[in-house]
Amino acid sequence: MSGATASLAGRKKISQAELDVMITAHERFIAGKPGGKGLSTRFLDLSGLNFTGRNLSDADLSASIFDGAKMVGTRLERANLFGCDLRGADLREAVLIRADLRGACLRGANLASADLTQADFREGQIAVPHPRKGLNSLIHQKRAGDIGHANLQGATLADTQLDNAHAFAADFTDCSLKGAKLTGANLKEANLEGANLEGAAVAGCNLEGANLEGAVMSGVDVSSAKTTGAKMGHMVAAPSDDAIARAPDLLRALVANNHWVTTGGKSGVPARLDGADFRPLGEHMARLKLSLLSAKGACLVGMNLSDLHLQGANLEGADMRGVSLRGADLRGARLTGANLTKADLTNACFGPLPLGGNRSNPTHLENAKLRYAIARGADLTGVLLDGADLRGADLTGARIDERSLAGADITNVVGLED
DSSP states (O other): OTTOEEOGGGOEEOOHHHHHHHHHHHHHHHTTOTTOOOOBOTTEEOTTOBOTTOBOTTOBOTTOBOTTOBOTTOBOTTOBOTTOBOTTOBOTTOBOTTOBOTTOBOTTOBOTTOBOTTOBOOOEEEEEEETTTEEEEEEEEEEOOBOTTOBOTTOBOTTOBOTTOBOTTOBOTTOBOTTOBOTTOBOTTOBOTTOBOTTOBOTTOBOTTOBOTTOBOTTOOOTTSBOTTOBOTTOBOSOOHHHHHHHHHHHHHHHHHHHHHHTTTSSOOOOBOTTOBOGGGGGGGTTOBOTTOBOTTOBOTTOBOTTOBOTTOBOTTOBOTTOBOTTOBOTTOBOTTOBOTTOBOTTOBOSOEEEETTEEEOOBOTTOBOTTOBOTTOBOTTOBOTTOBOTTOBOTTOBOTTOBOTTOBOTTOBSOOO
């Protein structure tokens, strides 16, 4: 490797130019093009180098140093990052689906909005170069994944294996940990405010001093976890027995609303279900026509509402975190103060609802929470977003003409034209 120089603990440091050549060959390899070669950087020092936007899927990067590397939007699906040092790396919006991160150190890394679905942070036996003899004499140590003090705001860690991992004081605000394995993990003083832990396994997990305010805890048993000093107010638990018992009545009311729409008002009636917990209905709401539904303050967390017709509906203050509204029609709906954090709004229609003549009703999203929401290809024409929280939202390809954003927080919004 020309130009390489001796580096940390016997590892070799390579230049940005050398790295670019290697990654280009790897990208050709995974695309099946001539001249391709699978990437292997085992035991290299890659600290501070730029990987932004590159495709390293299935690469063998094990035991390498990425300290302070720039890896924004880097694709690392199924990559072997076993035992890597990624301290301080910038991995915002990186794709690490099913990546092998056993024994890896991501202390202080920025993983905001990254996708770590089914990634593996479990304990691994790490080969460490001898402090004097370097790579010629390896020392083997057992080490669990370390994401202490890391920024994971808005990240996706669904079904991620974090058993016994170290996540002291990590920031998991608004992230998804659905089905995550956290047995024996150390999340002491971690910030899990608004996070979705539905179905997560937390037996023996250290949550002392952690912030779980507003977290979704449906199906989570914390009886054997350490929770001394944890903030656990306003958490969303599993549907109550009363909510489950009420589900058939809710469904009948929604079917009547659907019938009212499809018959042009000749039969049926718009439903008035303010404050209801719709989660026990499962998939039964999808694709219904629910114009003028009133569900103020309702709970619809994590539901599939794809292609739903909600023209003119009133969902003010509703908890709709993580819902799928792909292709849904919400023209003229009232969503003031609703929580749509990490909602999938792909191709949804939020434009004005025609009322005849030259009149129309705009869609109201004032003071709504749309943090890390995905609204790619959505129609946001004329939508009122005054005071809304859009931090980290993805509006790529969205139509946003004549919108109102007075006082809105648009920090790190993707796809919003000036």
